[in-house]
Amino acid sequence: MQPTNVRINTDDEVMTLQTDYGRVDIEREPLAMHFYDEAGNKVLRSMSQEPPAPLLSRVPLPTRLLGGWSQVMPQAPALYAPFTFMVGAPVNLQFPATFWVGNMLASTSTGIEYRLTDIEEVTVADNQLSLRVGTSDPSGRTARVTVSADENSSFKVSVRIDRILQEVPLVSASFDAAPDEAFRGFGGRRNKIDQRNEAFLSWAEEFSQTPEQLEPLIGNNFGDAYQFPTGPQGAYYIQSLFISDQGYGFLLDRDELSHWRMASDRDDAWRVEVAGGELDFLVVPGDAKQAVSQLSGINGRHRVPPRWSLGPMLSETIQEFTDTPENYTAKVMESLDQIDQLELPITAFAFEGWVGTKETGAFDDIIQRLRAQDIKPVTYYRAFVGQTEDELEEPEVYSEAVSRGYVAQNVLGLPYTFGSPLMGGVAALIDFTNPEAFEWWKARIKKGLAEGSEGFMQDFGEQVQVDMVFHDGSSGIAMHNRNAALFHQATREAFDEFVAENPSREPWFFVRFGNSGRRGSAHYESASWPGDNTADWSRASGLGSVIPDMLNRSVGGAYGFVTEIGGYIDALGSINSELLIRWANHASLMPVFRQHGGPVNGTPMPWRFDDPEVVEQYRAAMQRHIAAQPLIYRLWKAALKTGIPITRPLWLEFPDDPEAGRQDQQFMLGSDVLVAPVVSPGTDGREVYFPSGCWRHPETSETVHGPQTKFILAAIDELPYFFRCGTKPFPVPNNGF
Template sequence: MGEARGRRACIATAMCAWVLAALVSGAPAARADVSIGPDRVVVRTPSMSATVVRATGHLSFADASGAPLLAQVPLRGVPRRLTGVDPKLLGFEALKDRGVYAPFAYEVGSSRRSQFTTGIWSGNLLLGVRTGVVHGARSVIEAGAAGDGVRVVLATTEPGRRLEVLIGPDPASPAALRVQAAVTPRDRVIALGDSFVSGDDERFFGFGGRHNALSQRGRTFNTWVEAQNYGAGALQPLVDAIDRQNGPAYLFPNGANAAYYPQSLFVSSRPYGFFADNDDVVRWRMASDRPDAWQVSAEGSRLDYTVAPGRGAAAAAHLSAINGRHRLPPAWAQGAMLSRTVRIFGQDTPASYERRVLADVAEIERRNVPITSYKFEGFAVMPRSVVLDVIRRLRARGVRSVLYLRAFTSKDNALTESLDAYAEALREGYVVNDASGRPVTWTTPFGARGALLDFTNPRTVAWWEGRVRDLLDLGADGFMLDFGEQVIDRMRFHDGTPGAKMHNRYPALMHRVTREIADRWSAEHPDRDVPFFFTRAGSSGRPGAAAHEMANFAGDGSTDWHIASGLPAQTTDMLNRAVGGAWGFSTDIGGYADYVTTSTSSELFVRWSQWAAFTPYFRVHNSSRGGLRMPWFYGDRVYGLWRDAAALHARAVPLIRRLWAEAEAGGPPPLRPLWMAAPDDPQAAGEQQAWMLGDDLLVAPVVTKGARTRTVYLPEGCWQLQPDGASYEGGRRVTVAAPLERLPWFVRCATNPLG
C-alpha cells in the first residue's frame, strides 16, 4: 500500500476528534430559528443571529450572547449619481473614485471595462469605467419563512424596483448565516453591494494571496485573478510621485493588491468572518474613503455573502468550510525538491535541456543531495527512453519525479509539451472559442500563439486525462499545474459560460477536473501514492480552488528583497491565503522573475532557503532568464547552508503534517499569523514578517538585504531562541543576532514542538 493510504487514516482520526469536539460543544443544526414579528424579522442559529428592522430594512448581525458583530450603514444620501473608474489604469488612483454607502446599494447605469488580451498579462484587468445612479433598500414590504430561513422583500429608493433577500444558515457551515440578495427587475443594474459600519479599531485579514500587508484596512481593491505583477524596483520614486496609495508594495500593472490567488473572504478583528461568493469582479472598500464604513460590491444584479461568528481561527474555520481546504499531500512531496526549469526566450533547446537534466541527476548522485523529489519541466520534448531512465535513476535513490502541465497549449519555446499538441488541440476543438465559434488565441509569455484549454468540454477533459495518465504511467509521482489566469471577456466556453463569469472560476474548474482524474488513476493503482500536483492561479468559491489542491506556489516572485514581489512578499502572501484554507504554500526558493532584477545572489538564496524551512514545502525553482541556480552553484559554504535549511525543514515536516491533518478537519491553519495566534494583542496584529507553526513555535526569518540582526514581536509568555536556548519574556519586541548562518526561531519555554 502507498504512503498516502496511511495518511487517509491519519486524516480520518483527526477528523473524528474534531467532529466529536464539535458535537460535545453543541454544533448547530442546519435549520435556523425564524421569528417574523410586526417590527423585526430575526433568524437565529445557536451561534449568531440576523435581524431585519421592518420600518427601515436595516440588517444587523449579533453573536449568540446578543453582542453586535456587523451592521449595515443607515440609509442616507441616495439616490446619488456616480461616475467611477475601477479598476484603475495601471493600478494608480489618479482619478479619485469614492463609493456611495447604503444598505444593499445597487447601481443602475452602464459600465465598460478593458483587459490585457495578449502577452504575459492576458486576462488581467486594464481599466473600467461606469456611470449611473446608486439606490438602496429602505423598508420591508414582505417577509415569510423560506427553506431553512426567511425571505424578505425590500422596497428601494427607486420606484418599481425591489430587492429580494434570502437569509438562512450556510449549508457548508450551518453556524454561519448566508445572505442572498437580488434586484428585480434587473435591467441596467450593473452592480449590487452592501455597506457596513466600521471603526478605527477594526482590521480586515485575508483576501487571498495579497502581498502588500496582512490587514487591508484603508485599501480599495478587486477580487480578480491576475498574473505577472512585479514591483517597481528602481522606478519606485516615479510610482510615489504618481500615487501615494500604493506605496512600496506597488505591483505593475495592477497595483499593490494584485494577486494570482485572490479570495473574496476575510476575518475581522471585531470579530466575525465574511465570505462573498460572486464569479465576476468583486470590489472592496475597506474603510478606505470612509473610516467609519466598509463596502463589498459585485458586478451584476445579485450579491451572495456569508457572515460567520467567532474570533480568529474559529471564524477562519467557517470560511474554509465553505471555500474548501488543501488536502494533506503524500509525505515525500514535503521533502526538499529541486526543479529544472526551462530557460525561456529560446535559451534552451530540447538537446541543451536534456543535457542539463542529465547533469543534475549526475550531481544529485555524486553529492548525495538530500532531496525527496526532482521536477523537470521539459520532459515532453525529451526522448521517452531518456525520461524513463531519469525517473529510474532517481527512484533508485528514493527521489520521486515531478513533471509539468499547463492551462494552455502553444507551439512555443517553453519546451513543456509535444510540438504537435497545439495543432491537435485546435484541430479537435479542445480550446476556448469566441461567440462565433472561432478559437481565441493570444501571444503567450513565451512569444508564440497559444490557446486556453476548455475544461467545460467533455472531449477536452478526455484529452487532458490522457496527458495526465501518460505522465503518471511513465512513473512520475506528480506534476506542476501552471497558469490559469488568461480568461478574457470575449471567450465563450463549451457550456455557454461567458469569459467574464469564468475568469475567476477557471482555476478551480481546472484543478477540480485534474484532481478527479488523479483520484481515478489512484484508485486503479493502489500500490502508488495519491498523485501530487501543485498549482499557481486560484480563487475562492463554493467551493473554491483550495478544495481540489494540495499546494500552490506563489507565482513568479522577483529575485530581490522588495515587499512588492520579492522575499518579504512571500510571508504576507502565505499568511493571507491560509485564512481561506489554502495553507499548502510553496515558494520558489531564490525567486524566479529576473527580467528587471539581477539573478539570485548567494545571500538571497540562503535567506530564502531559511525562510522556507518552516513552511509546508521546500523547493528550489529560481531564475527564468539567467538560468536556474542549484544549491551547489554558489560554492560549498552556501551549499552547506542550504543543506542546513533543508535538514531543519525535514525536522519540521512531522509537526506540519500533524497540524495540517487537524486543519483539514476544521482546526486552525498549520501556519498562523500572529494576529490569529494572539487575537487580544494589538502589537501581535502589527507583525508582518513572522508566523507561528502551531501554538509553540515562532519563526522570524531575515528578509532584509545585509541584515545580521532580527527584531521581532514575541506574544505574551516565555520564549527560547533556538538553538542556543536564550530566554526572552514576551509581550514586547526583541532583537537577536542573525548572522547569515542563522534563522531566528523560538519555542515556548518548556515545550519541544519538533520532538
C-alpha cells in the first residue's frame, strides 16, 4: 500500500518529508538524514560528519581470504560519513569448483573513498524529494539522492553516483549505533541472533563443515561457531534486512554483494557497503512487531502450505559414493515396508534419487505404493544441470539446456561450465533471466508433477560466479543473490499453472537458497530448510545451529522452516541414537518435521538402530508434532497476514526483557508455548530462561514462575516445553505419549 498523506517542506535549513507514520529530516550542509516514528521519536540518524573528512586510500586487505583455510581477515579501513563512494576497482575471488562453487574467497575494493557533501539543488515531484549533492571528489563528481515515502509505512532512500570515467566499485551509508543497540535478522545466520560487533558479507554461500568435522585436518583453532569455508556468519539463506531494538527496521533493496559492519570496527556506528555506484534502502519506523510485519510485507512471506506437508516426513538420501540405482531402489522399498509394518504416522516421503528409480523401472511402483499408504511423494530438483555420475539428474537434460542456450554464459558468449558440486563432472547454471529457459524449467516441473510427485526439495542456485553473463545483461555480482528469487519464481508459476488445470492437487516445495528484496524469494517459496546441517551437536552447523538459523530468517518472512533431523554432512560417521532423538524432539514443535540423512553413512532411519526403543521415542516426537499441527497451521495463516512468525525469538515476544533478548537456544511457538530443546550431549536437562508469567509443562505439570532461569530435567526422549498457564494451545495427555 502506497502512502497518501505526504507533506514536504523545503523552506527551512532542515527539510522534512512528513507522513502519518513518521518523518525524515534532511540536513543540507552537509547532507544527513534523521528518521522519526509517528510519535516524533528519533529512531535512526546518519553518522555525523567528522571534520575534517579526509580522502581515504583503502589498502587492499580482503574481508575474507583463503590462506590455507578460510579465515576472516582484518577489515579494510572505511570512511564513516552519511554517504560515501569509492573510485577504484573491486577484487572478488571465488571458488570455481568443489562443493563450494560460488563462495567468495576474497572480496575488497581498492581506491580512494569520497563522501557526499552539501545539497546543491532540490526538486519536489510526485511526493519525492530529489537532491543533487556535491562530493569531496576533486573531479567535480556529483550524486543524485532521492527520498520518498514508500509502501508499508516505509521511507525509501536512493543514491546514484555519477560515473564519469572512473569505476565506482562501492557506495555506502553509515548511521549512528546506540550503545548496546541490537541488530536482529539477516536471514539464516547461525552464529548469533544479534549481529552487533559483527562484520560480514551478504552473499549466499555453499556447504559448511564444523570444527569437529575438520579437526583431524586442521586442529580446533577456529571457535565453536566457525563454518568451513564461510566463517561464522556464512549462510545459504541471505536476507539483507534487520530489526533494531531502537524502533526501526532496515531493508537493503539491492541484490549486489554487500558488506555490513554492525558496530564492528567502531562501537558508535554501523555501515552498509554495496558493490557498484547505486544504493537503495528502506527504513520502517516502529516497534519490533511493526517492523517485522512491514518489512516482511515488502520482502514477501511464505504462503500457507497444504496440510499434508505439516505432518512427519521421512527422506531416503543418496549415498554419493556407494549407491547404485539398484541398491538405492531397494533401500526405498525397505523404508516403505518399515513405515507400513511399524505403522508410523508419516504423511510425506522424499526419495532424493528418483532418477535412479526410473532407471530400475521402480518409479511408478513407488509412486503408487506411497499413494496406497496415503503418503505424499516428494522428489528433488536443483538449479544447475550436470554431466556427472550422480543419480540426481536425467542425463539428457544437461545436453538439452546447454545446446539451447538455457545456461549462464561467459564473456565470450559460450556456456559457463564449472566443476560440479556433486561427485565430479561438469555443471552449468540455468539462466532464469532467459524467458525460454524460464518456460523450459516450468515445463520440467509440471512434468514431474504430472508423473506423480506432490512436492520437491529445490536445491542449490548459489553457484553464480562474478564473471558470469546472463541473458538480460546482468553481471554475476548482481545476479548471485537475485538468482534465488528467479529460481523459486519459476517453480511457483509452474505450480500455479498446474493447479489451475488440476484443482484437486496440492503441490508444495521447499528451498535451501534464499534472498531478500522488494519481493524476495520468500514471496514465491512454500518453505525453506537450513541446508546441510552437519550430523553433530555443534553450534556452527549441527544441532546447536538450528534455532538461531530458524529465528533469524523467520522475522524476514521466511517462517516456514523445514527441519533436517539428523543432519546431512556425516563424513565422520553415522549419528548415534541420542542425537537422533534429541533432534527429533527439538524439531517436534517447529513448523515442518522432516528427517534427512547423510551422503556418506546413509540415512539414520529410526529402525536402523540396534535399540528398538529408538522407534518408539521417535514416534513420540512425531505424535507431539501431529498434536501441534492445528496450532502450527493457524499460526501460519496468521503469519501470512501479519508477518509475525510461527516460531518467534523471545526478543520479539518480550521486547522489554533484556535476558529474553539474549536467548538463542529457545523459541516461542506462537505467544503461549515456550520451547527450550536440549542441544548438548550427555546431559539430563538444560537451563531454561522463563520470562515473566506462569509457565506449565503440559506433560509433567511442572510449573515455573518467571522471570527466572531454572534447570529443567529432560531425559533423552523428553522435551522441555511449557504452556503459558491458563492456556491449552494444543492437546497433550498429562502422561505424555
